[in-house]
Amino acid sequence: MDFDLSQEQQEIHKLANEFADREIAPGARERDRAERFPWDVLKKMAPIGFLGGPIPEEYGGMGVDFISHAIITEAIGRADSSVRTTLSVQISLVEITILKFGTEEQKRTWLPRLCKGEVIGCFGLTEPAVGSDATRLQATAKRDGNDWILNGRKTWISNGSVAKLALVFANADPAKGHKGITAFLIDREKSPYRSQALHGKLGLRSSDSSELILDNVRVPDAMRLGPVGDGFKIAMAALDSGRYSVAAGAVGQAQAAIDASVAYATQRHAFGKPIAAHQLVQELIADMVVETEAARLLVYRAGHLKNKGVASTRETSIAKLYAGEIAQRACDNAIQIHGGYGFSDEFPVERLWRDARVNRLYEGTTQIQKLIIGRFATGIDAIG
Numbered sequence: 191m192d193f194d195l196s197q198e199q200q201e202i203h204k205l206a207n208e209f210a211d212r213e214i215a216p217g218a219r220e221r222d223r224a225e226r227f228p229w230d231v232l233k234k235m236a237p238i239g240f241l242g243g244p245i246p247e248e249y250g251g252m253g254v255d256f257i258s259h260a261i262i263t264e265a266i267g268r269a270d271s272s273v274r275t276t277l278s279v280q281i282s283l284v285e286i287t288i289l290k291f292g293t294e295e296q297k298r299t300w301l302p303r304l305c306k307g308e309v310i311g312c313f314g315l316t317e318p319a320v321g322s323d324a325t326r327l328q329a330t331a332k333r334d335g336n337d338w339i340l341n342g343r344k345t346w347i348s349n350g351s352v353a354k355l356a357l358v359f360a361n362a363d364p365a366k367g368h369k370g371i372t373a374f375l376i377d378r379e380k381s382p383y384r385s386q387a388l389h390g391k392l393g394l395r396s397s398d399s400s401e402l403i404l405d406n407v408r409v410p411d412a413m414r415l416g417p418v419g420d421g422f423k424i425a426m427a428a429l430d431s432g433r434y435s436v437a438a439g440a441v442g443q444a445q446a447a448i449d450a451s452v453a454y455a456t457q458r459h460a461f462g463k464p465i466a467a468h469q470l471v472q473e474l475i476a477d478m479v480v481e482t483e484a485a486r487l488l489v490y491r492a493g494h495l496k497n498k499g500v501a502s503t504r505e506t507s508i509a510k511l512y513a514g515e516i517a518q519r520a521c522d523n524a525i526q527i528h529g530g531y532g533f534s535d536e537f538p539v540e541r542l543w544r545d546a547r548v549n550r551l552y553e554g555t556t557q558i559q560k561l562i563i564g565r566f567a568t569g570i571d572a573i574g
């Protein structure tokens with residue numbers, strides 16, 4: 191077992207963290223206040239390759255391994271989780287899913303444009319009445335000659351209003367239950383649909399979350415992703431990939447909470463000494479450090495399996511569950527260390543705390559991760 195990063199991974203670590211400190215972190219508070227989508231940041235990330243890290247170079251990506259992918263995602267999550275969410279959807283839910291399940295033509299048409307940021311993608315699984323139990327999707331797809339007619343509503347779709355390409359799941363044969371679910375790529379220019387941005391979010395305010403309104407949207411069969419009826423399988427594979435990215439981003443949030451806390455605790459004085467010199471404050475920081483390092487190792491273990499190309503659903507769920515939970519605790523400790531100042535956006539920790547909450551909800555709630563992990567442990571599928 192080798193715990194050292196390779197030379198290339200170390201270089202990516204330096205590049206990603208310097209970029210995040212220089213180009214992402216400084217504008218995070220203003221974007222959050224204004225609920226402004228980070229177009230400016232994405233434009234700077236694209237030429238470096240960060241919009242297509244793990245995608246092979248022949249399809250326009252950087253071709254980096256999954257540990258490097260986690261390193262980039264952690265660095266971006268450390269600076270701004272709204273940017274990290276946008277990126278997680280772009281790469282892990284959309285690009286990697288097209289790479290895995292797309293035809294050669296679909297890959298050649300869409301991946302280079304997604305990697306360059308010419309096209310932003312979104313992933314439409316969740317519906318107003320259906321989240322965790324994705325087997326019961328209500329959106330429908332009806333065959334009409336060489337096309338499909340899609341109807342339904344999707345909600346909470348990250349990038350939904352800004353995307354030019356939507357990966358959407360709809361049931362082509364409701365009588366077959368989840369075995370009718372089919373995946374479609376929708377080119378918004380050629381198959382227009384409406385979207386409605388959601389406002390008033392607790393966190394991730396500069397990311398876009400939208401409803402997709404699919405009313406008789408005509409999609410050519412050539413835009414179907416994978417076989418008819420394989421959509422549920424494709425969605426679960428996509429979430430496996432997305433959860434890895436969420437976990438890495440959560441480690442970045444926890445690291446940001448540590449960095450902010452150490453900086454504050456070493457300069458703020460109480461009772462005649464820096465608050466960092468009080469043992470109870472050190473305990474808060476030590477807990478954050480231990481849990482963050484453990485979460486990072488869980489992410490790297492899942493990444494190691496992904497690099498080998500073997501199944502990693504169990505390890506990815508463990509990493510996502512743990513990193514999501516500890517990021518919340520770390521951000522909470524950080525507010526405690528900042529005292530009253532932690533309650534204001536003068537310091538980044540209140541945004542970190544608000545942004546961290548969603549890790550326990552999206553891409554499978556904490557309860558759903560526990561059911562997946564429990565299934566591997568017991569052999570009994572509690573949600574099957």
Ligand SMILES: Cc1cc2nc3c(=O)[nH]c(=O)nc-3n(C[C@H](O)[C@H](O)[C@H](O)COP(=O)(O)OP(=O)(O)OC[C@H]3O[C@@H](n4cnc5c(N)ncnc54)[C@H](O)[C@@H]3O)c2cc1C
Binds near residue numbers: 313347553
């Ligand atoms: C900011 C944000 C961005 C998002 N981005 C996307 C996106 O890009 N694409 C997309 O498709 N979706 C997206 N989502 C949706 C997200 O994935 C869902 O909210 C999530 O899967 C939970 O579904 P739900 O909200 O319908 O909750 P429900 O499924 O209704 O669950 C409600 C509660 O019941 C619990 N519960 C449900 N079933 C069980 C069970 N069997 N056992 C124990 N507890 C259970 C859940 O854990 C949860 O606590 C996003 C959500 C948010 C908030």
